[in-house]
Amino acid sequence: MPGFFYGLTFSRMPITLFPRLSVGNTKLGKILNWNLPARVTCPGKSEYCETVCYACTRLYKYENVKESYKNRRKARNKPGWVNDMIARINASETKVVRIHASGDFDSLKYINNWNKIVQGCPGTTFYFYTRSWVVENLLEPLKKLAREPNVFAWFSCDRSMPVPPKPANVRLAYMSMDDFDEPKYKVDLVFRVKHKTVRKRMGQYSSLVCPVEQGVDSKVQLTCEKCKICFSNYKTNRQPRNLQNATVSNRGLRALFVHV
Numbered sequence: 001m002p003g004f005f006y007g008l009t010f011s012r013m014p015i016t017l018f019p020r021l022s023v024g025n026t027k028l029g030k031i032l033n034w035n036l037p038a039r040v041t042c043p044g045k046s047e048y049c050e051t052v053c054y055a056c057t058r059l060y061k062y063e064n065v066k067e068s069y070k071n072r073r074k075a076r077n078k079p080g081w082v083n084d085m086i087a088r089i090n091a092s093e094t095k096v097v098r099i100h101a102s103g104d105f106d107s108l109k110y111i112n113n114w115n116k117i118v119q120g121c122p123g124t125t126f127y128f129y130t131r132s133w134v135v136e137n138l139l140e141p142l143k144k145l146a147r148e149p150n151v152f153a154w155f156s157c158d159r160s161m162p163v164p165p166k167p168a169n170v171r172l173a174y175m176s177m178d179d180f181d182e183p184k185y186k187v188d189l190v191f192r193v194k195h196k197t198v199r200k201r202m203g204q205y206s207s208l209v210c211p212v213e214q215g216v217d218s219k220v221q222l223t224c225e226k227c228k229i230c231f232s233n234y235k236t237n238r239q240p241r242n243l244q245n246a247t248v249s250n251r252g253l254r255a256l257f258v259h260v
């Protein structure tokens with residue numbers, strides 16, 4: 001249930017006027033995340049992703065959630081934001097940050113600010129999915145951010161987009177719109193939006209489906225916090241160990257599409 005955020009309880013919480021990061025949602029588990037308004041901050045949004053964007057529906061539609069994302073959009077351009085984020089992240093006991101469960105990188109300055117934040121938090125792992133790689137002047141800064149040793153980067157794509165580049169340190173995540181939409185090129189992970197079948201792998205390169213969307217029995221209660229594929233060096237050519245013996249059931253086939 002994205003949008004159901006818990007307040008942070010830092011023992012050494014810096015007292016500032018800047019907005020906080022959020023902690024977790026049903027898919028993520030307790031992972032810190034920083035969000036901006038979807039669509040307006042997504043220069044690489046695709047014909048398809050816009051139509052199914054989870055960050056534009058459900059709880060994300062509540063005025064208080066929308067307002068908090070707008071505040072974050074304003075705050076990230078103010079002097080002091082980078083240092084505030086570094087202080088907050090370093091003070092947190094949660095050592096994984098997802099950059100954008102909603103929104104995307106929309107300017108060179110903003111990407112460079114994230115470079116400074118990840119460099120200032122060497123004990124924290126960061127990960128992001130982005131479609132902003134389609135914007136010519138943002139591709140190189142994104143590749144630079146992906147090269148940071150504590151960053152895991154994913155270029156998101158779907159069949160309405162061109163084939164993405166595959167720089168070093170970047171993996172590809174394909175958004176499949178339905179059971180017939182299979183990636184026609186090699187990708188590292190597949191997210192399924194609308195699906196009625198149980199699938200562990202898809203496409204001619206047999207790309208791994210995000211375990212949450214494979215159709216694994218809902219009793220498994222998998223979260224990103226437990227799975228870790230997206231923020232580790234996990235090789236997606238094998239099935240996650242904790243799911244190898246899991247049963248599959250259509251009950252688990254619930255779309256949990258969150259900005260991929």
Ligand code: SF4
Pocket residue numbers: 189210211212222223224225227228229230231
């Ligand atoms: S592969 Fe794992 S970490 Fe990545 S989105 Fe799916 S559940 Fe989360």
Ligand code: SF4
Pocket residue numbers: 038039041042044045046049050053054055056101102103104131258259260
């Ligand atoms: S799916 Fe991602 S890129 Fe597309 S509109 Fe939503 S937040 Fe933006």
